[in-house]
Amino acid sequence: MEIQLPPHEGDELSVVDMHTGGEPLRIIHSGYPEVKGDSVLSKRRYVREHLDHLRRVLMFEPRGHYDMYGALIVDSELAEADLGVLFMHNEGYSTMCGHAVIALGRFAVDYKLVKEPQSPETQVNIHCPCGLVKAFVEYSEGKTGGVRFLSVPAFAFSTDATVSVEKFGDVTVDISYGGAFYAFVDAKRFGLDVTTSRTRDLVDAATAVTNAVKSQVKLHHPTSDDLAFLYGTILTDGKDDYSSDPTANMCVFAEAQVDRSPTGSGVTARVALQYHKGLIQLNQTRTFQSGATGSQFTGRAVKETKCGDFKAVVVEVSGRAFYTGVSRFVQEPEDKLTHGFLLK
Secondary structure, eight states, X not given: OOOOOOSOSSOOEEEEEEEETTEEEEEEEEOOOOOOOSSHHHHHHHHHHHSHHHHHHHHSBTTSOTTOOEEEEEOOSOTTOSEEEEEEOSSSOOSOOHHHHHHHXXXXXXXXXXXXXXXXXXXXXXXXXXXXXXXXXXXXXXXXXXXXXXXXXXXXXXXXXXXXXXXXXXXXXXXXXXXXXXXXXXXXXXXXOTTTSOHHHHHHHHHHHHHHHHHHOOOOOSSOGGGOSEEEEEEEOSOOSOOSSOEEEXXXXXXXXXXXXXXXXXXXXXHHXXXXXXXXXXXXXXXXXXXXXXXXXXXXXEEEEEETTEEEEEEEEEEOEEEEEEEEEOOOTTOTTTTOBOOO
16 A cells, blocks of 8 residues: 555645764755855855755654754756755764765766766766865766765864863863864863764763853854855874774764864864874775764875865865665644754
8 A cells, every 4th residue: 555645734744854973964955945146155054044954844743863964955056967956964064074074976967967977987066165175986888986085175173272162171172074073082181082972972072071161262264255164073093193003083073062073174183183193194095983883984185285274185085874764754733843843
């Protein structure tokens, strides 16, 4: 028996759900009103100011959960882009998301957002709020596989900065940009291990660092003020010297949201930081492991570049994404919880 939509009001919201390294991605396929704006960044501002209720509908319970992540496909103003995208989470809208780019690469090929797939790889140009990101999707005999992407220019913003962190005192942090800004701290500074400590303890420490950096460090980005904010804190295992062994980290971003994957934009920023410190060379591949799930990405700096006055690198990140299902969501006007809620 074919399942019909129940009684509802307004358009249905059609989504495709995927995950990359355990981190969910809810791709909004249809049902959103027109997103106005002459650029992807202006569209990001528009949805934040006019359509934020739909983010809550799809990210929050009862349709989502505290750590849900979403992607809304929009038109790009760039001729070379195959699609534009806006990223969303429990707090608002980010500027870059590597795990989402990996998933969207597969999605774009499978759902025919690129006209003629090529073997062994199909290039998909994805216009993120931080800029154009080029993804390369394994493609053979009609099937998609792993994805690698080339980042926007990534750079170390500040190294060995000292911030005063509530309950922990002075803490030394590095701040780096990989499409979004992150603070980096060795988890051992808090007596923690990113692979074995309680998630709650890791979240509390990372959140305290994020709050301290936001209040004590003024960030800036050479191309847009919209990019000049701290997205989160990444706790690491401290293994920054080059090695063929994996190095683990855990990212806590937005409103204490935990990334289940190794964090694509975080890997980008961490590679840029390691390159800046002389710990890795161009085209040395490192494996990055999620402290939460054990899933892995690889990352390497492939070329030097500039971002304003910052010495920067382009970073290649690779991973795998998988489909988990499709859904058609509706709203009933009598439902007092239809706009979503979060348990904190």
